[in-house]
Amino acid sequence: MRKLLSEKEVEQQLTGVKGWQITNGKLQKEFLFQDFTRAFGFMTSVALIAESMNHHPEWRNVYNRVSIELSTHDLGGISNLDFQFASKVDQLSS
Amino acid sequence: MRKLLSEKEVEQQLTGVKGWQITNGKLQKEFLFQDFTRAFGFMTSVALIAESMNHHPEWRNVYNRVSIELSTHDLGGISNLDFQFASKVDQLSS
Numbered sequence: 001m002r003k004l005l006s007e008k009e010v011e012q013q014l015t016g017v018k019g020w021q022i023t024n025g026k027l028q029k030e031f032l033f034q035d036f037t038r039a040f041g042f043m044t045s046v047a048l049i050a051e052s053m054n055h056h057p058e059w060r061n062v063y064n065r066v067s068i069e070l071s072t073h074d075l076g077g078i079s080n081l082d083f084q085f086a087s088k089v090d091q092l093s094s
Numbered sequence: 095m096r097k098l099l100s101e102k103e104v105e106q107q108l109t110g111v112k113g114w115q116i117t118n119g120k121l122q123k124e125f126l127f128q129d130f131t132r133a134f135g136f137m138t139s140v141a142l143i144a145e146s147m148n149h150h151p152e153w154r155n156v157y158n159r160v161s162i163e164l165s166t167h168d169l170g171g172i173s174n175l176d177f178q179f180a181s182k183v184d185q186l187s188s
Binding site for chain 1: 130131138151153155156
């Protein structure tokens with residue numbers, strides 16, 4: 001079930017994910033890699049998460065940097081799905 | 095050979111590539127696809143171009159949209175390499 005989170009719920013959820021922050025109303029994190037090959041390898045993994053969850057990030061890449069922004073457009077804010085997505089992304093490097 | 099292009103040379107080169115424009119001093123184009131799978135498939139191809147040319151774009155993706163910005167940082171502007179890159183990207187869909 002997708003559920004829009006209140007400001008307080010977002011704050012609570014933020015304690016459970018490392019390095020993610022709220023930027024412009026979105027759940028955001030920047031990832032740094034050794035080089036472009038590794039950055040794009042990571043992006044490929046994130047793309048598979050996105051497609052399997054049918055939940056797609058706004059993201060950008062410059063060389064070894066990847067910035068991911070998450071929100072749930074049709075609910076108009078940050079939902080539990082965004083935090084699930086963030087956790088799955090973080091599990092990639094664990 | 096990499097060569098920084100003058101404003102006039104950039105204008106001339108722009109006539110040879112479709113849909114590319116100068117935005118914030120960078121050579122920019124937005125690509126639209128049917129869905130995320132196709133957009134990311136395109137990005138994978140662009141990543142291979144980038145790595146083979148050792149020239150990496152600033153780019154972003156949201157669902158079926160991909161925006162690519164090209165410039166040659168160490169030359170401080172747009173070079174012939176950026177237009178070579180743009181042509182290679184355009185050839186992907188031809």
